[in-house]
Amino acid sequence: xxxxxxxxxxxxxxxxxxxxxxxxxxxxxxxxxxxxxxxxxxxxxxxxxxxxxxxxxxxxxxxxxxxxxxxxxxxxxxxxxxxxxxxxxxxxxxxxxxxxxxxxxxxxxxxxxxxxxxxxxxxxxxxxxxxxxxxxxxxxxxxxxxxxxxxxxxxxxxxxxxxxxxxxxxxxxxxxxxxxxxxxxxxxxxxxxxxxxxxxxxxxxxxxx
Amino acid sequence: xxxxxxxxxxxxxxxxxxxxxxxxxxxxxxxxxxxxxxxxxxxxxxxxxxxxxxxxxxxxxxxxxxxxxxxxxxxxxxxxxxxxxxxxxxxxxxxxxxxxxxxxxxxxxxxxxxxxxxxxxxxxxxxxxxxxxxxxxxxxxxxxxxxxxxxxxxxxxxxxxxxxxxxxxxxxxxxxxxxxxxxxxxxxxxxxxxxxxxxxxxxxxxxxxxxxxxxxxxxxxxxxxxxxxxxxxxxxxxxxxxxxxxxxxxxxxxxxxxxxxxxxxxxxxxxxxxxxxxxxxxxxxxxxxxxxxxxxxxxxxxxxxxxxxxxxxxxxxxxxxxxxxxxxxxxxxxxxxxxxxxxxxxxxxxxxxxxxxxxxxxxxxxxxxxxxxxxxxxxxxxxxxxxxxxxxxxxxxxxxxxxxxxxxxxxxxxxxxxxxxxxxxxxxxxxxxxxxxxxxxxxxxxxxxxxxxxxxxxxxxxxxxxxxxxxxxxxxxxxxxxxxxxxxxxxxxxxxxxxxxxxxxxxxxxxxxxxxxxxxxxxxxxxxxxxxxxxxxxxxxxxxxxxxxxxxxxxxxxxxxxxxxxxxxxxxxxxxxxxxxxxxxxxxxxxxxxxxxxx
Numbered sequence: 001x002x003x004x005x006x007x008x009x010x011x012x013x014x015x016x017x018x019x020x021x022x023x024x025x026x027x028x029x030x031x032x033x034x035x036x037x038x039x040x041x042x043x044x045x046x047x048x049x050x051x052x053x054x055x056x057x058x059x060x061x062x063x064x065x066x067x068x069x070x071x072x073x074x075x076x077x078x079x080x081x082x083x084x085x086x087x088x089x090x091x092x093x094x095x096x097x098x099x100x101x102x103x104x105x106x107x108x109x110x111x112x113x114x115x116x117x118x119x120x121x122x123x124x125x126x127x128x129x130x131x132x133x134x135x136x137x138x139x140x141x142x143x144x145x146x147x148x149x150x151x152x153x154x155x156x157x158x159x160x161x162x163x164x165x166x167x168x169x170x171x172x173x174x175x176x177x178x179x180x181x182x183x184x185x186x187x188x189x190x191x192x193x194x195x196x197x198x199x200x201x202x203x204x205x206x207x208x209x
Numbered sequence: 210x211x212x213x214x215x216x217x218x219x220x221x222x223x224x225x226x227x228x229x230x231x232x233x234x235x236x237x238x239x240x241x242x243x244x245x246x247x248x249x250x251x252x253x254x255x256x257x258x259x260x261x262x263x264x265x266x267x268x269x270x271x272x273x274x275x276x277x278x279x280x281x282x283x284x285x286x287x288x289x290x291x292x293x294x295x296x297x298x299x300x301x302x303x304x305x306x307x308x309x310x311x312x313x314x315x316x317x318x319x320x321x322x323x324x325x326x327x328x329x330x331x332x333x334x335x336x337x338x339x340x341x342x343x344x345x346x347x348x349x350x351x352x353x354x355x356x357x358x359x360x361x362x363x364x365x366x367x368x369x370x371x372x373x374x375x376x377x378x379x380x381x382x383x384x385x386x387x388x389x390x391x392x393x394x395x396x397x398x399x400x401x402x403x404x405x406x407x408x409x410x411x412x413x414x415x416x417x418x419x420x421x422x423x424x425x426x427x428x429x430x431x432x433x434x435x436x437x438x439x440x441x442x443x444x445x446x447x448x449x450x451x452x453x454x455x456x457x458x459x460x461x462x463x464x465x466x467x468x469x470x471x472x473x474x475x476x477x478x479x480x481x482x483x484x485x486x487x488x489x490x491x492x493x494x495x496x497x498x499x500x501x502x503x504x505x506x507x508x509x510x511x512x513x514x515x516x517x518x519x520x521x522x523x524x525x526x527x528x529x530x531x532x533x534x535x536x537x538x539x540x541x542x543x544x545x546x547x548x549x550x551x552x553x554x555x556x557x558x559x560x561x562x563x564x565x566x567x568x569x570x571x572x573x574x575x576x577x578x579x580x581x582x583x584x585x586x587x588x589x590x591x592x593x594x595x596x597x598x599x600x601x602x603x604x605x606x607x608x609x610x611x612x613x614x615x616x617x618x619x620x621x622x623x624x625x626x627x628x629x630x631x632x633x634x635x636x637x638x639x640x641x642x643x644x645x646x647x648x649x650x651x652x653x654x655x656x657x658x659x660x661x662x663x664x665x666x667x668x669x670x671x672x673x674x675x676x677x678x679x680x681x682x683x684x685x686x687x688x689x690x691x692x693x694x695x696x697x698x699x700x701x702x703x704x705x706x707x708x709x710x711x712x713x714x715x716x717x718x719x720x721x722x723x724x725x726x727x728x729x730x731x732x733x734x735x736x737x738x739x740x741x742x743x744x745x746x747x748x749x750x751x752x753x754x755x756x757x758x759x760x761x762x763x764x765x766x767x768x769x770x771x772x773x774x775x776x777x778x779x780x781x782x783x784x785x786x787x788x789x790x791x792x793x794x795x796x797x798x799x800x801x802x803x804x805x806x807x808x
Contacts, residue, residue, distance in 0.1 A: 024568060057599065057672075058769060059568035092563050111564040117772040118604065118764065121564040 017070040017076045018164075021093040022085030023111045024058045030155040031083065032063035038170045038178030039067035049074040058111075060089060072201055081167055083160050085143075086111050099135030104164040104202075106156060107134050107140035139163050139202050146197040152187060155194035162198025214304035217368055221310060222247035223278045224350035226254050229387025232272040232306075232627050234260045238284030238317040240373035242310035243284055255626065259619075260652040262287035266294040267307065267616045267649065269512035271591065271623025271633070273307040274610070275401070276389040279356050279627075281677045284519035284745035285313040285326050292329070293613040295363070300409035301399050302361035302613060304392045306395040309759065310366045312373045316516040323514065329364040330467045333414045334413045338366045338429065341448040343377035346521045351385060352429060352465075360416055360423075365467075369489060371446040371516070374662075390591065392624075399610040402603040402650035404567065413546060418545045421468040430473050440481035441529055442474065442494055442505075447517060451487040454523035466527060473544055478503055482534035485510070485526050489517050501543060504791050528751035561754040570599050572770035573745065575737030576665050578711035579636070581793060582606035582718040588661070588724055589624060590636040591615040593646070594674045595638040597665050598738075605767045608636065615645025622649065624657040629724065634661040640678040642671035642695065650745030654704050655729055662722055662732045664695055667739040675742050699732045711737040714792035729801050740785060748786030749802050752777055757798035763790040 018035055022028040039046040047071055050063035055056040062140040064075055082103040085089030090105035097103060107127060115121045179191045214285060221244045233248035233256045249256035259265035262283040266340040269281035288311045314320040330337035340346040353364040397405050424430060437457035446461040461477045478484060485506035495507035534646050562732040570577050580600040583590050584607040592598055592608030601608035610620060621635035637646045642664050653660060669674040677683025682692035699706035709717045724731050757777035764771060770784035791799040
């Protein structure tokens with residue numbers, strides 16, 4: 001697949017929708033905020049929406065960011081791009097994508113929910129197969145390893161944003177401003193390193209395909 | 210039996226007793242007051258004043274859950290105070306029947322406003338009964354309780370000043386033989402966390418259409434034939450005014466007016482060419498009739514404020530009888546509203562049945578210790594709104610109810626009072642206690658209710674993200690003012706109060722076990738800070754393999770940092786070292802260490 005192919009596609013329809021999915025406490029809302037601020041920096045209209053009442057208590061979290069020349073609805077039942085900070089939530093997030101959509105997933109991050117801990121259900125796998133069956137492009141990366149390489153484990157979501165950046169119309173400056181608006185100042189450089197590592201990982205992964 | 214002269218309020222109390230009610234409570238307010246006063250003079254029904262209408266309804270819900278038919282009374286503005294439990298119990302439903310009496314005061318004889326509480330029955334999606342005289346006030350109680358239990362819903366019985374304080378003859382009827390309905394735990398029905406509340410709301414909407422079908426055939430809705438080409442739809446005392454003003458008219462008397470029986474309305478329109486709606490205050494029936502595409506003489510003629518009487522009604526409507534009958538267009542019977550899908554349809558491509566991920570109590574959450582001891586007791590735990598509502602989820606299953614903010618203590622009190630023993634415990638957070646738990650505690654003290662209240666004092670409003678409250682003195686800008694001491698507050702109203710700490714788990718367990726056996730009312734304040742707010746010193750857990758037989762005691766506390774391994778328990782990276790698993794382990798298989806154990 002070509003990560004850049006999608007850049008014009010969905011945007012040409014007017015509004016691009018990114019859904020960030022993960023587990024409460026993983027920083028899903030902050031990752032969505034980075035996207036929203038980057039879109040502002042890129043001169044786009046932005047709306048975002050999240051349900052955060054239970055987000056600190058380990059439940060599933062979904063945050064939606066929509067941007068484009070003009071944005072009306074703050075929500076969308078479907079997304080052009082899903083960024084998943086955890087594997088099971090990535091599997092769940094596939095249902096948001098139509099064929100041709102893309103999911104960026106921290107495939108090595110697994111947080112078992114209660115039913116799995118209690119051995120009532122297995123922790124699911126098969127993301128590649130499920131994505132293929134749905135006709136969805138998959139960019140699966142070991143975000144934790146790259147975050148460690150960036151020097152701060154808490155930059156995993158920036159790695160994911162970097163991996164997704166090929167699909168997004170944001171310049172390096174936009175990303176810097178987006179991150180600066182949403183992460184603590186002292187972690188900005190580590191987050192920028194993580195973003196670059198994520199982007200490079202995707203490029204090399206595509207090179208392999 | 211000989212007819213007796215009774216006010217509507219007296220008739221409601223006698224009618225409740227006749228219908229098998231064993232519990233009546235409320236807060237005094239004109240024109241509702243005499244219902245509880247009368248009930249207090251009757252044998253076989255417990256009557257009590259509550260501290261306010263919100264607490265009264267929560268106490269009433271507790272009594273109904275305990276299995277006793279219950280009537281809760283208030284004036285119209287009282288239902289504003291009770292709106293929170295009112296809207297929530299409309300979704301949760303009841304066990305034994307629950308009737309809420311709202312006595313409205315059109316004309317504001319003794320009120321700060323006039324409001325038509327029929328709209329609140331519609332708002333809450335519950336049945337509305339409106340008696341037109343003392344006999345109906347007496348008789349409707351039996352119907353109200355029967356509807357409440359059959360349709361699993363509270364019922365709003367609405368009166369107005371002229372019904373409540375008007376007198377008329379009542380022929381008493383044979384007392385109904387009503388058995389108590391033992392309480393059965395049903396977390397999915399009584400714990401209004403979002404997932405459950407969504408299902409209950411869906412059910413309430415389905416129930417509404419079932420109730421409408423019942424209203425179509427209810428003996429409370431009567432079409433009285435007339436001899437003129439004029440029909441009137443009326444409810445409450447408006448019926449009496451209309452009947453006297455227009456003896457020749459057809460009258461549809463709606464004793465069961467929500468949900469509106471569309472078929473009955475059409476039946477009247479089939480008989481006459483002119484129809485008026487006679488109702489005090491809001492155009493409650495009229496608006497719905499007009500939405501059917503039917504012309505109606507309503508609030509353009511009949512005053513929308515104050516009381517009516519037969520003269521007002523006659524003078525208002527007479528001019529319309531001389532005018533040409535209105536032209537009728539096509540009638541549209543309103544379709545039931547479309548409901549959302551009960552649950553998302555599975556993906557078309559057969560996506561696997563993914564494990565759900567409900568929110569959970571954090572690893573190391575101090576509430577977990579309280580729940581792991583509560584679940585061993587035979588007490589019914591009445592819960593409240595906050596992080597600790599998550600104690601209702603598997604595997605803890607340590608909260609039976611969560612209705613609305615502050616409801617736990619009132620529900621505990623009503624449950625225990627109805628059963629006459631210490632059967633329930635109220636579990637409430639510190640912020641929720643300040644929100645509206647205090648009033649319910651005052652009520653339990655005033656009514657000498659036996660019971661246990663556990664205040665989970667984690668020193669913050671945790672669920673919403675660590676906000677301050679009166680117990681911490683912290684303001685939104687992080688400045689600090691006076692902090693109010695829960696223990697002193699409880700003692701100040703004469704309630705025995707003891708403190709506990711989850712760090713001393715065995716002592717906490719013993720305390721709750723012993724308090725369950727003692728008479729009276731006690732508040733146990735568990736003083737253990739939220740781990741997100743005040744992270745404890747890090748400790749680690751060592752699993753002593755040979756001692757672990759995977760008995761499951763530690764798994765039962767529902768900690769997301771504990772998982773069964775292949776042979777022994779495994780402690781995950783998200784463990785913060787609270788030590789509860791080691792406290793509940795009785796084989797010394799889990800040992801706490803202050804420092805990280807070398808691998």
